Amino acid sequence: MMSYEVVLQNKYYLGGLIESISLTDSLDMISYQGTFNMKIPADFPGIEPGQEIRVSGTPFGGSSKVYLLHPGVVWECSSSVDQSKHMRVSFYDRTIYLARSEDECLFSAGGTATQRLKKYAADWNIKLASSIPDTKQRLKKAVYRAQTIYNMIMSDLKETVKAGGDMYIPRMTPSGLGLFKIGSNETVWVLGGIESSTQNRTLEETVTKVKVLGAADGKEDAPSRVLAIATGETAKYGVLQRIVQDDDVKSAEAAKKLAQSKLTGIGETYTVQCIDLNTIRAGDRVSWGGQQLIVTGVTHELGNPGHMTLDLTTLADVKRRYFLDS
Template sequence: MSYEVVLAEKYDLTDLVEELTLEESLEEIACRVSILLAVTPDFPAIAPGQSIRISGTPYGGSGKKDLLNPGLIWECSSTNNGSKRLTLTVYDKTIYLAKSEDERLLLAGQTASQRLRAYAKDWNIPIGSLPDTRILLARSVRRIQSIFSMVQEDLKETTDKGGDMYRPRMDEGGLTLYRIGSNSDVWELEALEEVVQVRTLEGAVTQVKVLGSSGSDKRLSPVLAIVQGEIEKYGTLQKVIQDCAIETVAQAKEAAKNLLMGMQETFTVTAPDINTIRAGDKVRLNGLELYVLSVKHRLGLPGHMELELAREAKVRRDWCV
């Protein structure tokens, strides 16, 4: 095991680690780690709420780098069948944004990065690099919902209005907004153990109708735009959207365009581990540029990883739904 696991910067648990997995997904904000430990007579007391650090050597690099610091122990589960084992579920600090709810009035003219900074400050999440997302967002009243769902709505509106796709994630500097697919090292996936390809029309959208606000229960909502895609090839599969943040016909057409998708294609890859690959990164598979929807690293020597991949068009469509 070439990884260090340190509890509360005091107890080195590395030699007791039997399994160590790290998971990320575009559908979640927090990185999740599962640690299986062998329990010894001098084992320290461990309980939810304690901090834990996980460090390792980056693939192709040297020296140790923090993969999760600080990690928050969320759950402990023990088994004893002659020898005792303890399984820890650990998250980074953005789990607080996923598990906390609020109600907010968000003013017009703010950007997604400005709003994320405010959320993080209120929940005491350390802030790293927050690039300017540039797109000015509409006024919004957010009823009771998770803070992460508010962040997702801000980022969706940013993309709907022509901005880039961003995902919030923790790195060594704190909470940042990562532009999807902007990783400088684009790995070519080789020495593959298994590749599963799925193609389907489930979820396909070939026509999008965008509605404005009717202002009355007695009449239909006005149609701001109807945008068509591959109708001749796949038939008419229509999705209707109505969003108060869409204020102009141009915005309606942009939002509709983002939802068009014909046949959907995903790849599930099992391969030797590249521990620097994260959800949202771009990779190459047999000459195709694909994006990581989710990743599970089984850390160790040797390590293995499981990736769910898709083309940019699907990522963008799913991001905007």
């Protein structure tokens, strides 16, 4: 474990006490999460929830350590005593506060997800990364009643994608909170040292026909107006129709674009267990089996060598499952 550095309160180096450590990331969760088990010597000063913590490690093929989770906060501690004292510690990067804090916000039409992120950060005194990408798409008016800041951010980012923009997720970095474009990582790792892999294919969420409806004309019992119909692989998979009702769609062109975006083929996901590449995060693009796939979830079991479990799917499937699901 000594190739990994765990530092508490910026002064206590815990490496020699760590028995095991793992890091978990997923597109379903905003915060990078870590857990470690450690021995507690008699003179140990103690660990408390709320304390600052960071984890560093040497990337595969590298020669110097980089931050893997920083800045982090200790969230939960539990100790046990048999012949010696041990402690299990859970910690998160500091986006956890966005997932645990609620507020109300009102935004007028015309702003972007980037501009709204800056407003959240200013209101909550959150340090922003030095460079934040421009999400570009202008958003409609939003009235967010009591809900988590994370839900507000994701609502903005989902609307950005529905309006034709790129897919982004919030990420905490050592320089502050930023936005990461899905699949935009500079280093695209080729997965090797495969220990096991599984593939799952399903029609469970397949959509082969989409009908976009507008508001009903006139009478209360009148049928809704059909704005657009899009048809996909009905000959191959049968008719699996989805109805989309969106009163914000004002033109036939916009309705057609929306309908096309909801068509999906067969769902295909992979789970791969292999030698650890400790810098891989959810949202990163990796190469495996001759395909370019997106990591939807990863658990790193840090060690020498470490091991990791990856959940993978296509870019189109990420868009459907995480950004066009509502």
